[in-house]
Amino acid sequence: MKIIVSVKQVPARDSALRVNDDGSWLDQSDLTYEMNEPDAYALEEALQLKEKLGGEVVVLCAGPQRVQQTIREALAKGADRAIHVEMDEGAYGDALAVGRILANALQPESPDLVLTGLQSDDMGYGQTGVILAELLGYAHATIVMEVEPAGDSVRVKRELEDGWYQNVVLPLPAVLTIQSGIKKLRYATLMGIKKAKAKEIRVISAARVEAGTSIERVYLPQKSKQSQIFSGEPKQAAQQLVEKLRFEARVL
């Protein structure tokens, strides 16, 4: 089975986010980066499918030079090779524009299965996998918790709202957007890291596509609720809070 996993590099979860001087995007000077969390689970699922069924796992990642670090990490965990679509720094318009770029790189590979994360931690579109499916003419399922291939189809368990689930059978090739937490993630071994150095990363330049929408401005959200925040010494803050809970909220 040939599986493509799309993996995005995003600012690390605990990054301090600052808006740049003209308010057009983030100040990127002191950001550190990591693999988008659901993508790590998509990769894990792909690696486990390969271990069960044989085949190949190809990593697809679009972004500037820095994303090669994330690609190496995926290769060290066991992916066979990678495609790096080179793009500039910054926000890239919308999910459709990125989807077209990724679809162009994906098309010639003719995979059986494409796994993406269900959502990126930075842009939070929750769209790219579905867009890829439409552009490539593949069936798809979103928010996937379990994947069971059977011949030329795949049965997946989807998460619905409020603790409901649903199994769905799809013909291959298909795109699945993977939810976080579905399997325990592996660590890269020293051997894996060594081997990764010899694995192929094919670099291609992004196709030119026009984005429809543009991000005009980014800014910190305004507080909508009047909150009382205590930020002094822990002991003092705890006293203040307990006092409020007793005499203002009257819950103690």
Next chain:
Amino acid sequence: MSVLVVLEQRGGKWNRQSFEALAVGQRMAEAASTNLQAVAMGGSVDALAREAAAYGADKVIALEHPLLNEYTPDGYTAALEQLIRDINPTTVVFPHTYQVRDFGPKLATRLGQPFVSDVVDIRVESGHPVFVRQLFQGKMNADVEGAGAPALLSVQAGAFRAAQAGSSASPIERFEAKIDPGQVRSRPEAPFREGQRSIDLGAAEMIVSVGRGIGEKENLGLVEQLAEALGAELAASRPICDSGWLPMERQVGSSGQTVSPKVYVAVGISGAIQHLVGMKGSKTVVAINKDESAPIFESADYGIVGDLFEVLPALIEEIKKVKA
């Protein structure tokens, strides 16, 4: 020219988020002085369409087809593509539900349009709509422009007040969609729930909820002590349950339980929207987080900015004091 709102139902019941989307549609239709249409879709939607007709749209469209009885992305996309090409709206508004996440981007791509997902606010500037989306799980906002026509957007749960039913009824019109069984590729099975829930967090008066800020499973004892001191139930954000540190039934959020206690204490939880939707009905929200810009503070009545490993022992001591 019109604004179209795509309502969502499951099993013959309207999803409440539909009426939030409808309210947004109303606002956009008023701003552009066009009329408002709402579509009810499914296998048979007579009763639903009649119910929706009370919510102030100029017209309710009943889009029925046997192949829409069960939701599939192929069926929904095919049907809505035909409707949208037929009525040619300027704007289409969806609720940002899991179902819309599943087919909205597909439909938009089919129409060659971007999909502006999970919108939390809309402004109109010199005649053009500016859509506000959240980035970085709610830590940053972005103004998005240039959505084109039709502009396709989904609105975040709870971001807009829902439209209310009135006394007049809008006319209901049928729309015939052609869907070929061969177009529908996925075969959905019956939805199910896993096991019985042994605790009903929905009935809890006080909840202490723990997030990834707790660092390790071994540290859970500290929040357990806080819960005990308060006489509260213990709950958690998703990653804590994913890791198996607490059972799934203690997860609060869009894919877990919905709670509305008198007091909800969020410890080391960042406040992503999928968590907030599960607890925003709480009467008093307390947040303890070391990051003063964590989105959870926006929903909190009281907050302590600090390291939970220093704050919790002090808080437990104070609570014990006043309870003694």
